[in-house]
Amino acid sequence: MNDPWKEARAAYEQTPIPQELEFAVASAVRAGSRRRNRRRAIHRSLTAALASCACFVLLVNASPTFAQAVSNVPVLGSLARVFTVTEYTIEDREHLIDVRLPALDMEGDTDLEQRINTEIQARIDQVLQEAEDRARETKAAFVATGGDPDEFMPIIISVDYEIKCQNDQYLSFIITKTETLASAYSEYYAYNIDLQAGKELTLKDVLGPDYMEVANEAVREGIAQRAQDPDNVYFEPGEGGFESIDEDQTFYLNQAGNAVVVFEKYEIAPGYMGMQEFEIPLPASVS
């Protein structure tokens, strides 16, 4: 027992294994296999290009949202969670791309999980593909009009996510894509899941059959309130301003469980107002 190697090895083997390991491995196995399948299907896929020039940057504790996401992941006992599948950064002459891609893991309900994960993956792939095309076009135009290729400003894209609500009943998270060329433009994709029912939530589920009226009322009120500040300007109804929410209006649930509808920049107000969010209090009849 006095063999120092044995003891060193024992110390090594006592490295505590986190409970998340098995889960992390399983999700990485899935992500890796999926990526391989995709790679085989589309020979010259973006991912292949990414993999060859990607420099993997691990930002574990650097990003506050990531820290928050981690702290939101309960180790055991919860029905579902959102976690980071891959995180990568690409830097080359045309683009600076920063992606933190989430995926969903649900106990039992693998169909819904798979559908949402596939959709996220497809959406992000498409977004990145489009961005790559756009960067190439922009650069070609820049060079064709006499620009020095070395001075081309790379297109900056970042994809990130944020968990808005997580409890035993609901899971709500949004994915943000921000593209910066001359000015920044963001897009939001929201995912709201009823864990008990095992399906995606609609505004109607949250606010009841009169959801349109309820939401419209709340948004109008919100606009009226904010417009009292002369710095806040909204487009007038009829001139591109707010009239009604869409049937598939983007929304998420906040920590209180209330629906928050989201309007993208320019949608109901001038660009400097940015993205507009309105919390819709739950109507008494439903709660």
Next chain:
Amino acid sequence: MDQTTHQRLTAYIVAHQEDFYRLAYSYVKNRDAALDVVQESIVKALSKSDSLRNPDFLKTWFYRILLNESMNYYRQNRRLVSLEDGGLPETAAPQGDHAARLDLYAAIDRLDPKEQTVIRLRFFQDMKLEEIAQVTETNLNTVKSRLYKSLRRLRELTGEEYSYE
């Protein structure tokens, strides 16, 4: 045919995940970072599993990816903590019997990363020197000389004699 390679690789990864985690942890010394390194390595390995022609090399092939990822992280972070590093080495000299027990284990961290790799793969993962050569993409003689040099350094650091086997 290559379906089975992919399946074998997957099964191998799942079965040995704790070994991978420990090895990654021994470099990055941080739980979350080690989890990330393991995940990243798995994703890379599985998505490139088609480039693994001979499934007999599956183990060394995967360890190579895992070590590359670990080293990348280690290098990036060492730059960030280099000030602390500079102050450390002399402080933890052998301190009597009680400390001696952990000394060898702690001393391994003082070796340079390539030496750490040889020592850990040999003594903690029971790899043959030929396998270590494949993992590190060096020839057998280099591995041997690194091993002897590492053992010498460990002897200097701990004041104890270590024989190879």
